[in-house]
Amino acid sequence: MKETLPSALFALLTRDLTIGRRIGGAASLGIVFFLCLVAITPFAIGPDLALLSRIGPAILWIAALLATLLGLDRLFQAEAEDGSLDLLLSSSAPLELIVLVKCLAHWLLTGLPLVVASPLFGLMLGLDTHALAGVFVSLLVGTPALTLIGAIGAALTVSLRRGGLLLAILILPLSIPVLIFGVAAASRAAGFAMPFLILCGLALMGLALAPFAAAAALRHSIE
Amino acid sequence: MKETLPSALFALLTRDLTIGRRIGGAASLGIVFFLCLVAITPFAIGPDLALLSRIGPAILWIAALLATLLGLDRLFQAEAEDGSLDLLLSSSAPLELIVLVKCLAHWLLTGLPLVVASPLFGLMLGLDTHALAGVFVSLLVGTPALTLIGAIGAALTVSLRRGGLLLAILILPLSIPVLIFGVAAASRAAGFAMPFLILCGLALMGLALAPFAAAAALRHSIE
Amino acid sequence: MPNYANPAEFLRLARIAVPVTAALTGVLFAVGLYLALFDSPPDYQQGETVRIMYLHVPSAWMAMFVYIVMCSAALGTLVWRHPLADAAQKAAAPLGAGFTFLCLMTGSLWGKPMWGTWWVWDARLTSVFVLFLIYLGIIALWQVVEDQGKAARLVAIFTLVGGVNIPIIKFSVDWWNTLHQSASVFRLGGPTIAMSMLWPLLIMALAYTSLFLTLHMMAIRNEILRRRIKRLAMIAAAEGEAAPVAGIFPEPAE
């Protein structure tokens, strides 16, 4: 029975990536959105480069958080609305793995491009090389954690018609720890190693818990 | 023929408000979302109260901008998906007014609660009374403008399956001016009157242009 | 904006015009670059770095000019439903984005020696950056909407709305006191720039304009031909003779 498992999951990954690419190239759109946010912030704060470079890592992290959130509420809702969720539930692949694969696809489409582009945006905010590297590495570890946490909220709100804001409310408190240690690692305020290790721990915890929590939520919200 | 116009528009307003209230009380959700964002920022930036109160108005404005955006992509898309848009287009009420009423409902549900709650959050960020008043008044004028600008993007992306990110990209450049003058007025960096007047001008421009642009986009994207 | 009567007419016109404007572009660039790089004096304040100006200023002008061209094409699409306006809009967007990018690049290259930084968030720089974002948004919208006729109308609406940014770019230096230089050529009361610098600048501006015209006509021609091929493939498909062509709306069955 299990020989079909890899191919089923691979088919799901390919499908989600294809849809993401077809619908306006989510990857490139994510970058442009990030760019907009980065551009807006200095404007709101004022053109003080010293201040900007000090809070630069924080801005990049907040931008990454919001970019991750923006598409996430439809992760399972779109599947539920058109009936695909029923079929995902009838697959012999465990729902936990299905959730994980969907998260992977979402991260590849929105998280990864942001991580790759973050050094460039860091430059625009006047970060130095050290800070750039810190932001890059911390985002690389942190954004998957954000996606995974977001998936729990997406699953919880799947049966509501408009979960966007509710999702944010469920998710933001959970993502605050990720944000704190991510920014701490990126800005090296308290050294790099310590907060980074905690960040890795959080990401691993997300990886271990989120698929189960999200799958349980999905099983209960179906009707 | 026109005697039914006010009652049609009023029915639309009531309907949108009812839906908003039923689906998890969008108003309260907006506030909580705002709260999360405000709470996250000090963590990301570090607990430096002087810096916080300096960039406080900017944070409140960015939070308002993002909270406005978060639900906006479904403003017309939800209507298009379930076929309601066809009926809105067959109404004898002009589409421009329909757009305007839908914007009003959206603002009452998400913008207004943010405005009302902003002094409280300002206090949490250590703003003084003057800055609090500035933030309140500038948000009161500015958030409707953001909603109206957002409605243009929502109408342009109505026929796309997942317009969230594209909407953001179309909208953020247009809302940068609102943000600049809103923050300028709120923080009184360049005095209050001048940027505030420009902000009012922008809001009026949005009021005059957005319904027409959005209605045109809706008419062209129906199929 | 060139006179685009109808597609067939345009193709005929382009066949003659493109080689001419291409040659003109080459000559203007040769003359302009020679004057700019070797013949004009260094600035008494800025030294040799002033030569970046001859690349920077015309690209800034073109960034705005192309947007204005797109706005008129957008009106053509919405008001007169001109068959060529759609193609003109679509062809101009990447060119405009390119000029804007050039303006941003040369500006930051110049900024490093002049202001000691690659980038500051002042009003002009930011509004040009916003212009760049709007160009990207337009390109994205073209790509996302599959029905090209619909895409043209939606892009036209967005282009016109985004047009409010153009006056902001132009007058930002006057409205806000910023780091950036204020207008010295196109201003009330005549240019304040030295004649020895003005001439090379104007020739470079002409070279850029002619470059744009050449590329724009070529891009429109490609767009027209692409649509023709699509239409032919569709007719063939409808007659049931050809297999569906990849990437082209294939023949629906009963």
Place this chain on the structure above:
Amino acid sequence: MQVEAQALSVERGGRIVFSDIGFRLAAGESLVVTGPNGAGKSTLLRAIAGLLPLASGRIELSPAADAPRGEFCHYVGHADALKPSLTAFENVAFFAALLATHGRRPTGAQVDAALARLGLAAIADLPCAYLSAGQKRRAALSRLIAVFRPIWLLDEPLTALDSASQTILLDLMHAHLKEGGIVIAATHAPLPIGARELALKSARAA
């Protein structure tokens, strides 16, 4: 009221779906549009409702009206246009107010009557998310009698209805025709309303 369509053709996704379709319907007449899947039945109805642009041809109502065509038509398509969080009554009352013309704003009692006519009286106060497929369909159809519009455009109206509701709907159509209304319906199942038939051919054969 009279509808005349001449030499209609509609393009969708860059392809002509049908061309040179024409018909004329006087008050009290009805038209049934048939044809295989993908022939263009739904497309034709949407075009008549003014929801799709015509590639060529013209549709005329007489007596000539200055208002847009959509204001004379009830369009009931594949989608039900019901908000899941609103009750059936709220949904129908909203559309009644939205679609009303000439100052004839329907009262709550009229909406109630419309729902009752389609057998939904008992569940009028249930959120539409809780309705079955056929109940949703009936709620959508009750718009037809909550607000008067002379031309009914019905896309596969019998779908999801049980036999009792099918009878009710046919009665409603007969009554509408008798009062001088016009019905244009796309259907695969036979629709006994004594209508003329317009058979669309599949796009391939055309």
Place this chain on the structure above:
Amino acid sequence: MQVEAQALSVERGGRIVFSDIGFRLAAGESLVVTGPNGAGKSTLLRAIAGLLPLASGRIELSPAADAPRGEFCHYVGHADALKPSLTAFENVAFFAALLATHGRRPTGAQVDAALARLGLAAIADLPCAYLSAGQKRRAALSRLIAVFRPIWLLDEPLTALDSASQTILLDLMHAHLKEGGIVIAATHAPLPIGARELALKSARAA
């Protein structure tokens, strides 16, 4: 394969939709579920597919299987489960890979054959956003033959299909039954597959 249901009852929205429903179907047998709108036909099918919890009763497959029940059933509901931006082929191929069991992963050729069987060969490479209602329905139904599953749960399967496609679908059902499969269908239209009938009463009357 044999299905036995005993004393089923299901609660939805805090209300018992039906109770004490039972049936037993051997290989090659079929069941048609009828009843007025809102009687609980769709609810019953979803409960059998394992997509709704039972309030009481039990459903058993024999030979007893350790995998969850959903893995033995094809459920085709009111929603088509097609992504508008993917082509018909991509949609069906995805579900074929997702739903495959026992290492029998369908090949591209099998998916093509399934689409062709439902008359969609020519439009297999069209994005589903461009399909008509009946074409979408046929794409959803082609899942049935792209992947083998012994129990078919079909909710109003004839909806939106033209008469040619209805014949094709009936042929498919006959073939499936002949091979020892099981078909349970909810329907308002008569469904000539020689099935036993389970008539649900309207919940109100119950």
